Amino acid sequence: EIVLTQSPGTxxxxxxxxxxLSCRASQSVSSSYLAWYQQKxxxxxxxxxxxxxxxxxxIPDRFSGSGSGTDFTLTISRLEPExxxxxxxxxxxxxxxxxxxxxxxxxxx
Amino acid sequence: xxxxxxxxxxxxxxxxxxxxxxxxxxFTFGDYAMSWVRQAPGKGxxxxxxxxxxxxxxxxxxxxxxxxxxxxxxxxxxxxxxLQMNSLKxxxxxxxxxxxxxxxxTYWGQGTLVTVSS
Numbered sequence: 001e002i003v004l005t006q007s008p009g010t011x012x013x014x015x016x017x018x019x020x021l022s023c024r025a026s027q028s029v030s031s032s033y034l035a036w037y038q039q040k041x042x043x044x045x046x047x048x049x050x051x052x053x054x055x056x057x058x059i060p061d062r063f064s065g066s067g068s069g070t071d072f073t074l075t076i077s078r079l080e081p082e083x084x085x086x087x088x089x090x091x092x093x094x095x096x097x098x099x100x101x102x103x104x105x106x107x108x109x
Numbered sequence: 110x111x112x113x114x115x116x117x118x119x120x121x122x123x124x125x126x127x128x129x130x131x132x133x134x135x136f137t138f139g140d141y142a143m144s145w146v147r148q149a150p151g152k153g154x155x156x157x158x159x160x161x162x163x164x165x166x167x168x169x170x171x172x173x174x175x176x177x178x179x180x181x182x183x184x185x186x187x188x189x190x191x192l193q194m195n196s197l198k199x200x201x202x203x204x205x206x207x208x209x210x211x212x213x214x215t216y217w218g219q220g221t222l223v224t225v226s227s
Contacts, residue, residue: 001173035213037154044206044217045154056215088154092212095170098144098156 002027002094004101006087012109019076021104023089028069033093036065036074039103040085048087049074076106084108111135111216113207118221121197129192131207131218138188139163144211145181145192147203148220155203159211160190170211175201197225 003026013019023034032052037045047056049065052072062077076083089101117129131143144159158171160181169181180193190207204220 033212037214039154044220045214046217047213047215050213090154090214097170098146098159098211098214100154100156103153 002029002091002099004089004091004099006089006101006104008104009102010105010107012107013079014109015079015081017079019074019079019083019106021074021076021087021106023067023072023074023101025070025072025091027094029072029091030093032068033091034065034067034072035090035092036063037088037090038083038085039088045088079106081108111209113209113216113218115205115207115218115221118205118223120224120226122227123197123199123225125197126193126195127197127223128194129205129207129221129223131190131192133188133190133207133209136209138183139185141209142211143181143183143190144208144214145190146206146208146214146217147201148206149200149203152203156211157192157205194223197223199225201225 005024007022034052036049039045053065064075066073086103086105088103112134114132121127142161145157160169178196182191202225206220207218208214209216
């Protein structure tokens with residue numbers, strides 16, 4: 001089973017700053033089957049990125065994903081107030097599919 | 110508009126059973142796999158399992174933590190997916206989300222809380 005490790009656990013930044021979130025897999029993620037989700041308190045997660053770098057419908061272009069193999073990154077170019085949330089990576093290329101990282105909280109500094 | 114509405118959550122004693130339902134609308138239910146993802150209070154997301162569409166055999170896969178205790182089924186005529194949870198443990202306490210698809214998950218329900226406690 002692929003284990004995803006996200007870092008840092010918490011990121012304290014100010015609006016307008018750049019956020020860089022890391023997701024490292026214990027084994028290579030096949031075909032870059034890696035997604036990122038955003039979750040706000042009391043809400044279901046929202047898909048941001050799939051295929052490691054493709055933005056989901058309606059996602060602003062300040063969100064970008066990159067990486068391959070075992071190392072993946074979610075970048076938020078300039079944080080907006082609504083971007084402060086918890087972010088999860090998920091691999092869906094290996095069995096069992098759908099395993100998630102433990103999350104990175106982006107909080108207001 | 111795609112909608113997924115979970116129901117059936119609540120307080121249950123350890124060792125007992127509970128069945129969750131997910132009623133879907135806004136898409137051709139039978140064409141899609143359906144899955145369940147849970148989130149313990151204050152914790153991260155944990156994939157529980159999924160059921161493929163009939164076109165792909167309607168087979169199921171489960172996380173190791175629930176295999177043998179939980180069963181996912183579907184009724185395509187009613188557009189409902191089910192999660193039957195047996196032999197519940199306190200560590201099964203979580204919000205349970207129903208989702209369309211099990212790989213890239215675009216659509217999520219609002220979640221239903223299951224509390225396992227004596």
